[in-house]
Amino acid sequence: MKPIYYGRQEITEEDIQSVVEVLKSDFLTQGPKIKVFEEKFANYIGCNYAVAVANGTAALHLTCIALGVNKDTRVITTPITFAASANCVRYCGGQVYFADIDKDSYLLDINKVEKLLKQHPKGFFHGIVVVDFAGYPVNLEAFKKLADEYGLWIIEDACHSPGGYRVDNKGKKQSCGNGNYADVAVFSFHPVKHIATGEGGMITTNNKILYEKLLLLRTHGITKEPHLLKENHGGWYYEMQELGYNYRLTDIQSALGISQLKKADERLKKRQEIAKRYDKAFKNMKIKIPQVIKNFSHAYHLYVIQVKDRLGLYNYLKQHTIFAQVHYIPVHLFPYYKQLGWKKGDLPVAEQFYEKCLSLPMYPSLKYEEQQYVIKTIKNFNK
Numbered sequence: 260m261k262p263i264y265y266g267r268q269e270i271t272e273e274d275i276q277s278v279v280e281v282l283k284s285d286f287l288t289q290g291p292k293i294k295v296f297e298e299k300f301a302n303y304i305g306c307n308y309a310v311a312v313a314n315g316t317a318a319l320h321l322t323c324i325a326l327g328v329n330k331d332t333r334v335i336t337t338p339i340t341f342a343a344s345a346n347c348v349r350y351c352g353g354q355v356y357f358a359d360i361d362k363d364s365y366l367l368d369i370n371k372v373e374k375l376l377k378q379h380p381k382g383f384f385h386g387i388v389v390v391d392f393a394g395y396p397v398n399l400e401a402f403k404k405l406a407d408e409y410g411l412w413i414i415e416d417a418c419h420s421p422g423g424y425r426v427d428n429k430g431k432k433q434s435c436g437n438g439n440y441a442d443v444a445v446f447s448f449h450p451v452k453h454i455a456t457g458e459g460g461m462i463t464t465n466n467k468i469l470y471e472k473l474l475l476l477r478t479h480g481i482t483k484e485p486h487l488l489k490e491n492h493g494g495w496y497y498e499m500q501e502l503g504y505n506y507r508l509t510d511i512q513s514a515l516g517i518s519q520l521k522k523a524d525e526r527l528k529k530r531q532e533i534a535k536r537y538d539k540a541f542k543n544m545k546i547k548i549p550q551v552i553k554n555f556s557h558a559y560h561l562y563v564i565q566v567k568d569r570l571g572l573y574n575y576l577k578q579h580t581i582f583a584q585v586h587y588i589p590v591h592l593f594p595y596y597k598q599l600g601w602k603k604g605d606l607p608v609a610e611q612f613y614e615k616c617l618s619l620p621m622y623p624s625l626k627y628e629e630q631q632y633v634i635k636t637i638k639n640f641n642k
């Protein structure tokens with residue numbers, strides 16, 4: 260059996276052709292493909308604005324700058340995420356407060372967040388970074404209510420959840436990252452994610468002011484827009500108005516993104532079918548499968564199980580060329596965050612989750628026989 264990884268990209272001949280077309284064109288970067296990708300992605304997610312950037316981490320960084328994060332800013336987030344969800348606050352000098360997760364959804368526990376908010380005077384905290392961990396949508400309706408009460412902004416880290424959605428109280432579908440509840444959302448196009456561009460990211464929002472700020476920050480804080488210039492010396496003239504970065508996505512990557520996006524729905528369906536087969540296979544075993552409650556549609560970036568002998572199963576699968584992975588090592592337990600004062604025992608639910616979690620192979624091109632082999636191997640281990 261050839262190696263089976265926990266996630267991988269799928270590149271078609273059409274994807275390759277779309278990239279080749281750009282390579283033969285006049286623009287490798289800063290050309291027309293970026294805008295097309297942004298418009299198509301905004302349309303897919305159902306938001307007003309999208310800004311393509313170099314990667315998901317750059318998306319988070321720019322978002323924090325645009326929201327005004329600085330050394331006096333305090334932000335709450337989850338420890339069960341990729342480190343970048345917290346690091347982005349640190350890039351701007353802000354302070355990260357981790358709150359514990361819910362033991363069944365594995366998402367930031369709103370009750371713990373509320374408790375933390377109540378322990379401090381109003382105005383102490385400034386924002387929350389929520390993460391649709393594994394592709395399971397955060398209940399943003401509830402978080403928005405809380406955020407409004409305390410005057411907080413919300414960043415939705417939707418890197419795991421393009422295509423995931425909740426059905427709201429009025430029966431309306433609310434796609435992850437659509438900007439109706441969070442101020443801004445971020446996506447990643449790393450090859451293990453739903454849509455692959457090599458490196459790549461996207462920021463989505465319905466806030467025009469934030470959108471324009473993000474465009475400026477993405478490219479050095481430089482503008483050429485005549486109506487924004489303080490002076491104008493002629494056709495060559497541009498101004499650097501803020502301290503920005505070069506966080507652009509190239510046209511080469513955008514072309515790949517546009518092509519990949521065409522298959523997004525079909526591939527999401529495949530992920531959900533794979534999840535269903537795992538769910539069924541493990542139903543009567545001592546394996547905890549991902550929770551999915553009514554009105555929530557899981558995007559299954561990851562299929563995370565909880566097992567008692569996680570290390571044993573991980574090694575056994577590896578011996579059988581199945582490369583499962585662990586998502587995530589709690590961020591607050593990394594040496595960097597420990598040095599800032601976090602320690603083992605601070606977030607017991609997240610730490611218990613970490614002891615038992617394992618991400619099984621989950622990607623649209625995982626073949627039926629390959630998945631059966633994974634399931635059979637897990638069953639053999641548990642005998």
Ligand SMILES: *Cc1c(COP(=O)(O)O)cnc(C)c1O
Binds near residue numbers: 418447449459
């Ligand atoms: C992948 C990921 C990121 C970072 O995206 P990159 O494109 O790798 O920089 C941020 N947050 C989460 C939850 C992710 O999974």
